[in-house]
Amino acid sequence: MHDPASVRQHLEALREAIREHQYKYYVENRPEISDAEYDALFRELLALEAAHPELVTPDSPTQRVGGEPATGFAPVEHLVPMLSLDNATSAEELREFDARLQRLLPGEPLTYVVEPKVDGLGVALLYERGVLVRGATRGDGRVGEDVTQNLRAIKSVPLRLRGPLAELARLEVRGEVYMPREAFVALNRQLEEEGQPPFANPRNAAAGSLRLLDPRLSARRPLDIFLYALSYAEPALPYTCHWDALQGLAAAGFKINPRRQRCATIEEVIAYCQALEAQRQALEYDADGVVVKVDRFALQQRLGATTHHPRWAIAFKFAAQQAVSRIKAIHISVGRTGALTPTAELEPVAIGGVTVSRASLHNEDEVRRKDVRVGDSVLVERAGDVIPQVVRVLLERRPVGTPPFVMPAHCPACGAAVYRPPGEVVVRCPNAACPAQLRERLLHYGSRRAMDIDGLGAAVVEQLVARGLVRDFADLYALDVPTLCTLERFATKSASNLVAAIARSRERGLARLLYALGIRHVGERVAALLARHYRTLDALMQAAAEELAQLPDIGPVIADSVSQFFAREENRRTLERLRAAGVRMEETAAAPAAGPLAGKVFVLTGTLPHLTRSQAQALITAAGGRVASAVSRKTDYVVAGADPGSKYQEALRLGIPILDEAALQRLLRGEA
Ligand SMILES: [Zn+2]
Incomplete structure (x- = not known):
């Protein structure tokens, strides 16, 4: 593949495949391939681009994060001012809004489009011929800040559009960048573990993260975006109403709020607002109200705007969660x-x-x-x-x-x-022997995501520590029913339940043990990473800090913290006692399959000259591969014999390599 045309073609095919998978994963939330398969594609693209830097294009998926830290954000004047919305705080005010519009547009039937008002940070994205060229914060509505690099790092922001909107000379869309609640809680926990100030709410976290000067740091923050308006198009807006524009944005690859709804009357709007307010705690993001817009663009235009607000939209505000x-x-x-x-x-x-x-x-x-x-x-x-x-x-x-x-x-x-x-x-x-720290460490050790010891609650731990029954994690495994029965509010049954729960915790495996130990900077993610890489506690303990720091996502701070933890005599003693108590110190999850066909997916069709179907299957499995029953984009090879069926046609259609028995044998011997 040395001639430039075929390299370019291959690059484009790879990019397209990766874009497609990113869309499935980040927008539709329906990945079709495993993370490992995705990584392999991405690495292939990186390698190919490294070999041909002249062919790197700004819309390549590798260009999401590459920018160097900025020293500040350049001002950006919006193509169309980003006005704020007028507010309504009651059903009555919504009815007044509707009545006002009816007066301004006599005889026009009004349809509204509603969607949750996500509490985040408003941005405008500019595309030229389908390629993202600029992203800016709302700022004062007229001038915002250029945060293109950081917006590129949000995986649900398409760098290149698909479908008819990709043809437009210029397209400006608006959206709300937000941090999902769960991610917000996890980020704050991590910040606190690192001794950094946490964010007060997801909105501040989203704003703070989007405005980090180093796009590589910003990229590690779990931001997401809902696009809510098509605000400008050249040569012309291809839709006549907001609802169709939203469908068009979805088709172009943007993430649109799935709770959007079209309402034929203001009473429908009110019902929607009330229903959403009742469910607001169940949303995966913070929402502080509902945005209500007149659907038809022609009517929006006739209504126009005051100096502050468009007349055709209003924000219904939920009751304040403040007191x-x-x-x-x-x-x-x-x-x-x-x-x-x-x-x-x-x-x-x-x-x-x-x-x-x-x-x-x-x-x-x-x-x-x-x-x-x-x-x-x-x-x-x-x-x-x-x-x-x-x-x-x-x-x-x-x-x-x-x-x-x-x-x-x-x-x-x-x-x-x-x-x-x-x-x-x-x-x-x-003070390492501080009873308050010991109590918290024990509670963490037994928590659900760590060793998951049912019944080891605050009241029990308090007594265990106060009476000197437990001085470190290992002491838990020595507790017996008669001892526990001397504690307050303990009877034989609850005592034996706790003893059994403690015994069960021995089987959790290395990743959860590492997390349970409460090593500074080692959260669940890092624990899982270390466990996957080292497989056993002994192997991990022998690793030097410099070696740890080489691992992806570890870095010197975590590496130092881990190696210091294992260097400490009292920690080593506790770990030896945990081992003696039968706590499993290896990773329990299956190791990635080895063999020449590791991770490859095969589909068999037709009759092979020498091997039966089950023999072929056994050989593939033994070499680390997997046999699937149907052909899909996830299939790596189709093995075809005489009289192949529709799977053969499907493989041709999807461009999946087709092997005969001899080619399969070569692959099994590792020759291909
Ligand atoms: Zn203390």
Whole structure:
């Protein structure tokens, strides 16, 4: 494949295949191939592009993340101003909105399109001849910031469009970049583990991540986007209504909110708003309302805009998930890594149907920045599933003489002098034997995603630590029914259940054990990565920090943390005792198949000259391959004998390599 035309052709085919898989994965959420297969395609493309740098195009999937850190974001003037929407907060105001439009457009039947108002960051994407050329934040509505590099890194942003919209000279679409709630919670957990300040809500996390100057960092943040409008097209908008435009955007490869709906009357709109508000906690993203738009573009044009808002759209706002309460106390809790976390105890207040009595204050800097004091009246917000946050202090209500909050100099659990490592926002208790840390470590060890010990709750752990029955993880495995029966609220049955649950936890495997140990910076993802790579604890413990740092996604900070953990005498002792207690220290998940056909998928059709169907199947399986019953894009080879059936035709159609028996034999011998 040395002549340039065929290289170019192959490159384009690879890119197209990868785009297709990205779309299936990130937009439709329906991957057709495994991550490993996808990686293999992507690596092939990278290698080919490295060999032919002159053929790299900006719309190649490899160009999502390649940009160097920016020093700032250039201003971008929007083609069409991004106006904000007028608000309605009740069904009555929606009816008034409808009545106003009826007056402005007498005799015109009005149809509306509604969709959730995702709480994120508005952006405008510009495509020229189907290729993404620019992405900008909303900014002040007229001028935004050029965040093209970071938007490219969002996998559901198509770098190249498909279908008729790809033909347009210029196309501007608008969307909302957001961070799914689950990803937000995970990101905050990771930030806190790394000693960095967490985000208050998914919207801030999305905005902060999209505006990171280093696109490589931005790319690691789990951002997503819903496109909600086709705002500009050259030579002309190819649709007459918003609904069709949304369908067109979907067909071009954009991610469109699946909860969008067309409503024939304002009463339908109201019903939609009420139903969505009732379900808002169940959405996978934060939504603060519903956007209501007049469907027909001709009518939108006739209605026009005021200086601030288009007249043809309105945002129905959900009831605020905020309330005012008073801070009764600020408690300091000690986490499993010794981090001291301040938490506000509030006078109970109802927010969105839930009674809230505490709010996170995150860390010393946060408390100081917001200047939160005991006795203050504060605005509290509940966002998604995270613990409520203090938004701000109502200073005008502060009682005279309220002293500022001071972080304690000693650990509230063990009395050790605390310290704050330079560059970190977290204050820590340095005492390895601190009972509060031990309690938290044990709770983490037994948590569902770690060793999953049912019944090892806070009340039990508290007593086990207080009475000196458990000093490290290994002590758990020595607990017996008579000992547990001496604890409060324990009877023979609950005691034997817990003993059995602890015994079962021995079989969780290396990945979960590594996570359960609570090594700093080792979350579930890193634990799984280490377990997959090293397979056994012994192999991992022998790895030097430099070696660990070479692994993808590990880096020097995690590598140091892991090797320091294993270097410590008390940790080695605990691990030896865990081993003696029968805790499995190898990875239990199956190793990737080895052999010349590892990971390859075969389909058999027709009669082979020498091998029976089951012999061929056995040979393929023994060599690490897999035999499937039907041909699809996932098929690597079709083995065809005499009188092949429709599978042969299908293989031809999809361009899948077809082997005869001799070619299969060569492949089995590793010759091909
Ligand atoms: Zn302590």
